[in-house]
Amino acid sequence: MSQTSPNSSSIDNEYFRPQYQHESFAGELVGNPYYDDLTLALSMANAADKVTSARFGALDLHVEDKPDHTPVTDADRATERALRNVIAENRPGDSVYGEELGKAESTGRRWILDPIDGTKNFVRGVPVWATLIGLEVNHELVVGVVSSPFLHNRWFAVRDGGAYMGMDIDHASRIHVSNVNELKHASMSLSSLSGWKERGDRDKLIELTDNLWRLRGFGDFWQYMLVAQGAIDIAAEPELDLYDMAALVPIVTEAGGQFTDLEGNPGPWGGCGLATNGQLHAKVLEYLR
Structure with missing residues (x-):
């Protein structure tokens, strides 16, 4: 059975549809x-x-x-x-x-x-x-x-x-992050599962994904940019260096999102990363902390 799409009228008021029109800023x-x-x-x-x-x-x-x-x-x-x-x-x-x-x-x-x-x-x-x-x-x-x-x-x-x-x-x-505010309507991207196993959090991660609307593996920088432009709602990785995250943080946060490590500490300093539209951040951390 297919899952309900977040385009359905029941959540039209919270599903963000990006619109792009190039101009000079x-x-x-x-x-x-x-x-x-x-x-x-x-x-x-x-x-x-x-x-x-x-x-x-x-x-x-x-x-x-x-x-x-x-x-x-x-x-x-x-x-x-x-x-x-x-x-x-x-x-x-x-x-x-x-x-x-x-x-x-x-x-x-x-x-x-x-x-x-x-x-x-x-x-x-x-x-x-x-x-x-x-x-x-x-x-x-x-x-x-x-x-x-x-x-x-x-x-x-x-x-x-x-x-x-x-x-x-x-x-x-x-660009701006989405307005999705419930996990059951949220789309998440991951890069892999192996790092989560090494961290000891893979079961927590899988429990989180079982409560989402959609999971995909866009990976690397792209998943964070998709969060920033409102195309998906959550992206996370358990092992990152500063150079993996530094450019991403201003883009996600200036787009209205939130970027922390997996303990909830702001910025790219914790060796791991979680980016969301902000509204879902605390809910995701409840699973991953």
Whole structure:
């Protein structure tokens, strides 16, 4: 028997239907104190897209196993190098925390980079991967850019300036999380189940998913962006690094959502992540804490 769709009239008042119409937000954002950083981050994404797009599907792509048994390619390193070059030229006093080429402590301003989030997809030819660019200022995430050229999409946000989907400030749509407020009407995405087993929480997770409307595995950055744009309502992962989350946090929160670790502590500092539309956050934590 098929489950009831949240398009049914019984919950029309709480089911959010995203509407996208690209327009310019430059006039609205130009006064934001991090406007210049946002425009720089978007230009960094352009530089990254050139590298990643050229290497995706390349027959001579070089792949190695890192000590944690995750893959790294020549494209990962080349992309991070390109991003670091832009930072060195434009923000020479800022520190950089990157997945492949060094994790510096913050100097007050720190760029947090994942050159290719979804490297396993990248290696196998699955077009769901992205470059993640976050800016941390005084331990607060103030800018986030997620660029996925083979999904033909980009998401970005700036502190107190909203969250957007589009290639740049002049061609974007404002995005917002859903209004779903009951788990039985909620859609959730996961990356895998293995990490939950290692954490000892897989049974709790399965109990949660048994009480949802829908479960899918979009994975990696994409599930968090789908939360931010209101297409799904919950995304969670039990094992993450700072570079996996830093760019995501401003986008989810500026879209009206909530991003914490699995204990409910705000931000990307806990080594794991839970993003929701906010209305469902406490209910999800009741299962996963």
